[in-house]
Structure formats: C-alpha cells, structure tokens
Amino acid sequence: MILTTHKTPLFASEKAPGATRNRVLNVAEQLFAERGLHAVSIRDITRAAGVNLGAINYHFGSKERLIGAVFERRIAPISEERLRALEAAEKTAGDVPPTLEAVLDAMFRPTVEQAMDPERGGATFGKLMVRCFVEPHTAVEEVMRRYLDPVVRRFDTVLMCVKPNLTAEDVLWRMHLLIGALHQSLLLWDRTLPDGRTLRMEPETYLKRFLAFAKTAFHASIPEA
Amino acid sequence: MILTTHKTPLFASEKAPGATRNRVLNVAEQLFAERGLHAVSIRDITRAAGVNLGAINYHFGSKERLIGAVFERRIAPISEERLRALEAAEKTAGDVPPTLEAVLDAMFRPTVEQAMDPERGGATFGKLMVRCFVEPHTAVEEVMRRYLDPVVRRFDTVLMCVKPNLTAEDVLWRMHLLIGALHQSLLLWDRTLPDGRTLRMEPETYLKRFLAFAKTAFHASIPEA
C-alpha cells in the first residue's frame, strides 16, 4: 500500500506555513518592546502586521495568551542555554565547584548573545524582557515562573558552593542586582542619551565588560554589622 | 489700613486644604506602583480614593498630568538631595576630587533612604520609579529629563575626575548598570520569592551592602581589547 500522504506540504501558495502566526509574533514583540504591554492594542498589532483583526484570537486565543507566547518564544531557549552552560561548567571543573567566572558566564552570555542577534529578536527582545519583569501580567508571570525560577534556583545552589563565605540571601540578592544591571543596559542599548551619545558597543566587548563588572561586583566583601 | 484678609484659612470643616488632591496623589502612587501606569484607570484611582470621577481632571487636568505630578513629587527632592550631597562631598575633599565612595553615596543614599521611609512613599515609590523608567509616558519623560538629566550629567563629570582611567562612556555605562541594579532591588524589596523567602533587610544594612557592591563594581578594571 502506497501512502501518498506527506506531512510537510508542498506549498501551493507562496506563503510559508504559519506565516500569519509568525508575523504576528514578530510585530507584537516589536510593538510590546517599544510601547509596553498595556499600551499596545491587538488592533495596533494586526494593523502593523497587515493581518485581520481576528487573527490574534484565532491563533492565540486572547491577547493575554499572545503576550505569553511572545515572551516564551525567546525565554525558553535562553533558559535551556543557561542550564546547559552551567552543566558544562560543572563538568569542566570536575570534583571542585566551577569558577565564579564560568558560572556568571553561563548565566549572562545566553541573554547577551541573544540580545545582540537580530535573528533572535536582538535588542528588541532585550527591552521586552525588561518590560515583562516590571509590568505584571498574569500570562507572563506564569511563563516566567515556569522558565526562570528553576534557573535561578539552580544557579543559586551552585553559587553558594562557589562562594561559601556568602549567605544564601547574599547570593540571591547579588544575583538579582546583576540581573537588574543587565536589564538596564539592554534597555539603554540603542537609546540615544540626552547629550546625543549612545551606549552601544560591539557584542563581544559588551559581554567581556559586563562579565568583568559582574565578577568584580560579586566578589565584593560584605560590610561589617 | 487694616486688612482682615488671611491667606491661611481657619478651617470650618475638618478637611485639610488640598485633602482631595493629596489623597488622589497617594492612591495613584500606590496603584501605579502595583499595577503599572497604563493598567490603572482614573476610575480605579477615584474609586479607591473615595473621590468623584471628575476630581482628577479638575485638580490635574488629565491623567497624563497626574502621572507627571505623582512622579515629580518624589523625584524632585531626590534630585536636590543628590546634588547637595555631591557638593558637600566636593567641599569636604577640598582641592582633590572626592572619593569614589563619597560620590556613590551621594548618588544612591537619597533614593534608598526615601525608599525606606514610609512617609515619603517608601517601597511603593521605589517600584513606581522603576516603572517610570521602563514604561514610556510623555509626561514622565518630561519630568525625568528635567530632574534626572542634570544629575546624571553632573555626577558623570565628577566621576571622570575620580576615575580618570575610565573613558566617559565607561563611567556612564557603569553608572547605568548600578542604577539598574538599584531599581531591581527596589522592585524586589517586598516581593516574596518562589521559595517563600524575601530580600528585605534593615535600611542601614541595605545601604551599606549596596554601596559596597557599587563601589567594588565601579572599580572593576576594563578587560583588554
């Protein structure tokens, strides 16, 4: 019996499969990053994407779920990369804990590299991520819990071995300070400052400098009392 | 000629002057900090404040202007404090530039102390400020430009004397990283983490630790190439 069924269709039209869905995701990411989650209506998105108003509710169910989908598309690979890099660092280190440098690299390199790669959202997603951290949205919070919490917990555990002189609270607190620093720099990445300057730099330079900053900051001794 | 006019009226009612205006400001600050600028309607505010719907447009002109007023009420004193503290540090130092520690203290102490003082908005305003940084709003941007730009420019200049081995871009970039770190910690100040922990600590402890973090981070050497 010969089955002529093919799962991957030969496109009769010029349109790629999921073209509408993807265009909506891209445009939504762009607009959300530029104006904020609440300030963008689904009409803004469908208009800019050149698709029908109903497209969003058809493909995503609701605006809420669209926001979740936009965020998840980028955060999922980052979380995986982070955990993979951390594991690699542990493997390299062998029986002793990995170096602080290696752990911080595993934590921040995935985000920075993604934020510098136009194919994966570039600076746009960087800004969106900051918004998702700040603007409370049920759908986003669920996605963040699912992807980010395990990462933070995992890194937290390792870092306590790397820096045994710090308490658990110290480690967590410093980690969050660095995440905040990262976000701020992503937010300002392509913004022109009041004096006309910009903070843009080469991706590799950025990564090196940020990691140097992070490593030094993390080594700060705890003040007495 | 005896004028019996008095500018400060003896209140016939129990209501303080500007009571409605102030209640609106307080409630709006609270709600904006909790839910974000765009997610709060003026009906939410007037309902929570127990005042008439028209009160906001009567006292502030528009929602936009209310947002500006809420933000300005807190950021103005902070900006003044920062500049005053920086001047004091320069005076103390005499002919040489002030220490990095003193400059960072002048920059961050006002915000932290305000964020710890319930009388001046406490943690609520800390969160609101983060939102104002992230959510673009015409009225807020104008206020931020007016108050924050001069401060950053002034500190920038001084810091370049304090750390002459850094370029202007380095100084600016590190300053923004630290501002991001500060904001993140304000945002998380009273948030319960997934494991039930919190990052709350004594104000004086917080300030000491953050300044130690900032000072160390700022001293980080620039990576080669």
Added chain:
DNA sequence: GTTAAAATCATACGAACGTATGAATCATAC
C-alpha cells in the same frame, strides 16, 4: 472535481476608557 478542515475576512457587541459639562455644594469675604 468533491470534500472537509484550516485559515482569513468583515462586522458587531458590550464594556471600559479619558474627558467634558453644568448643576449643586462648600468656604470665604463683604
């Protein structure tokens, strides 16, 4: 071609939005 599912479309609904208006109420000055 026929058929059924998937996708797109124009359109409508009720709710909530920011703002404006004019009457009612209050406080103060004479």
Added chain:
DNA sequence: GTATGATTCATACGTTCGTATGATTTTAAC
C-alpha cells in the same frame, strides 16, 4: 445676610478596547 470663587458631584459623549460570530476563502486529501 448676600455674593463669589473654589470645589464636588452626577451624568453624558465619543472613542477604543478585547472578544465573538458567521460568512468566505484557501488548503490538502481523496
């Protein structure tokens, strides 16, 4: 008292919001 300005109030306007619906078009399998 009366007059005047400041404030509060109930209410209405036009717009935009997210979502739902049913018709229409497109796609893929036979």
